[in-house]
Amino acid sequence: xxxxxxxxxxxxxxxxxxxxxxxYRGEVTAHLVMNILELAKSNLAKxxxxxxxxxxxxxxxxxxxxxxxxxxxxxxxxPDNSAIVVIYKKRHKYIIATGxxxxxxxxxxxxxxxxxxxxxxxxxxKELSRDIRTTTGFNEDGGASLGLIxxxxxxxxKLDYLIKPVDETHSxxxxxxxxxxxxxxxxxxxxxxxxxxxxxxxxxxxxxNYTLSFKGDFDQxxxxxxxxxxxxxxxxxxxxxxxxxxxxxxxxxxxxxxxxIYENSKWKAGVFYIKEHEDKxxxxxxxxxxxxxxxxxxxxxxxxxxxxxxxxxxxYNKILFNFNNDxxxxxxxxxxxxxxxxxxxEYWIVEVNEERDFFMVDIEVxxxx
Amino acid sequence: xxxxxxxxxxxxxxxSLNAGKGTLSLARMSLPEDAVEFYSPILQWVSDxxxxxxxxxxxxxxxxxFNTASSKQLIQILLLLQxxxxxxxxxxxxxxxxxDEDMQGLGEEFSQIINMPFNLIPVAKFDK
Numbered sequence: 173x174x175x176x177x178x179x180x181x182x183x184x185x186x187x188x189x190x191x192x193x194x195x196y197r198g199e200v201t202a203h204l205v206m207n208i209l210e211l212a213k214s215n216l217a218k219x220x221x222x223x224x225x226x227x228x229x230x231x232x233x234x235x236x237x238x239x240x241x242x243x244x245x246x247x248x249x250x251p252d253n254s255a256i257v258v259i260y261k262k263r264h265k266y267i268i269a270t271g272x273x274x275x276x277x278x279x280x281x282x283x284x285x286x287x288x289x290x291x292x293x294x295x296x297x298k299e300l301s302r303d304i305r306t307t308t309g310f311n312e313d314g315g316a317s318l319g320l321i322x323x324x325x326x327x328x329x330k331l332d333y334l335i336k337p338v339d340e341t342h343s344x345x346x347x348x349x350x351x352x353x354x355x356x357x358x359x360x361x362x363x364x365x366x367x368x369x370x371x372x373x374x375x376x377x378x379x380x381n382y383t384l385s386f387k388g389d390f391d392q393x394x395x396x397x398x399x400x401x402x403x404x405x406x407x408x409x410x411x412x413x414x415x416x417x418x419x420x421x422x423x424x425x426x427x428x429x430x431x432x433i434y435e436n437s438k439w440k441a442g443v444f445y446i447k448e449h450e451d452k453x454x455x456x457x458x459x460x461x462x463x464x465x466x467x468x469x470x471x472x473x474x475x476x477x478x479x480x481x482x483x484x485x486x487x488y489n490k491i492l493f494n495f496n497n498d499x500x501x502x503x504x505x506x507x508x509x510x511x512x513x514x515x516x517x518e519y520w521i522v523e524v525n526e527e528r529d530f531f532m533v534d535i536e537v538x539x540x541x
Numbered sequence: 542x543x544x545x546x547x548x549x550x551x552x553x554x555x556x557s558l559n560a561g562k563g564t565l566s567l568a569r570m571s572l573p574e575d576a577v578e579f580y581s582p583i584l585q586w587v588s589d590x591x592x593x594x595x596x597x598x599x600x601x602x603x604x605x606x607f608n609t610a611s612s613k614q615l616i617q618i619l620l621l622l623q624x625x626x627x628x629x630x631x632x633x634x635x636x637x638x639x640x641d642e643d644m645q646g647l648g649e650e651f652s653q654i655i656n657m658p659f660n661l662i663p664v665a666k667f668d669k
Contacts, residue, residue, distance in 0.1 A: 392574040396551050410640045413606075417643060420572050420608050427574070489654050492616050502576075504609035512643055540642075 211397035264354035458532035563595025580614035
């Protein structure tokens with residue numbers, strides 16, 4: 173297992189039921205914001221939080237994401253041109269963390285706004301928000317300021333931020349907002365999510381050219397949200413059509429075959445990354461498998477990997493006519509992945525404990541002109 | 542026979558089956574969680590239609606994408622239509638986006654394996 177995969181596995185291992193970590197790196201458009209919110213919404217609906225709490229979290233996420241579209245600057249010279257969005261849930265804590273490039277000329281004003289907000293208590297925030305709504309207070313771009321005030325007000329927490337100079341004219345603006353869904357005593361044991369965590373994620377994504385990752389429950393709803401995010405982040409090309417096809421089969425494999433480690437629950441832990449190289453994409457997916465199934469899985473992939481394109485076509489046609497109508501397994505997924513991607517299936521099976529292994533694949537999809 | 546019509550969802554296709562006109566059509570996306578369940582009434586309808594078909598039957602395959610689970614269901618529809626040829630003139634129009642080489646390839650392959658000619662029709666994009 174190479175270093176990047178080992179990192180993904182180690183990062184995945186601490187997953188617990190209802191956890192969620194979604195990261196996107198790229199251009200943040202209004203359409204994408206909608207799709208990310210959709211993903212957040214379907215996961216919020218699964219957690220035990222009250223409706224009031226859910227709508228609060230949803231609102232803060234919306235403001236945080238729109239904040240990027242309001243502030244983001246573009247610089248052709250900067251490697252940090254892309255924005256980063258992290259939606260994170262662990263135990264009683266939700267985090268919405270964002271990063272985007274901004275003009276240095278706007279830095280002082282933004283810093284002042286954030287400091288003002290962070291020094292106000294709940295009543296002070298209410299007052300400020302009212303002032304801005306009724307007059308043109310604060311300054312001319314009242315819309316963006318209101319967003320920040322509302323985030324502080326509704327989360328009940330300070331806005332943690334860092335503005336890092338990138339070049340002479342640009343800085344990178346990191347912002348995290350935390351929402352606690354439980355009383356302070358319950359949340360006290362939770363590991364904090366800091367600005368440094370966000371910076372680490374950002375650096376990891378930049379270094380490895382990841383554009384998207386998802387760690388959480390793999391069900392049909394999340395799968396569809398991830399597919400919509402892929403679609404809204406990329407123009408429709410032959411490559412995107414291939415990526416879409418490979419992604420469906422990869423993710424449905426997890427939805428259907430992942431070992432369910434939480435008793436009496438449909439919650440299926442999995443992890444998925446998209447990595448973009450100059451000439452290809454890599455799709456990385458990992459999940460637990462029951463030890464009793466690992467050997468057969470290995471054998472099956474080895475067999476499919478050994479096949480040439482003609483044999484793959486033959487095998488596909490053979491299985492196509494096998495109408496056992498098993499709703500769980502069609503037997504075609506990996507063959508389809510091999511055929512669409514034109515690559516061998518790289519895979520790793522790592523022992524977790526006596527009952528289960530961790531199974532991970534890396535599928536290369538070459539860019540087609 | 543009653544027509545069978547379903548509107549599309551994010552993961553299931555628009556379905557329109559009309560015995561009076563002898564037209565069958567599938568459009569949009571097909572990646573349901575349980576393809577067997579989704580296609581079961583469709584296969585039943587096609588199977589009933591084959592008992593007393595229209596003199597001409599046209600199948601418009603306009604799916605933009607179908608997953609492997611759906612492909613097993615699709616081949617069963619095609620097999621029913623293959624068996625219908627002595628009772629009805631069967632025309633299969635296989636639409637695909639011109640940039641979608643995989644969908645084009647599948648059309649060629651499916652035509653070959655059920656041994657029936659398809660009209661392979663490239664389109665710039667599908668109507669929404």
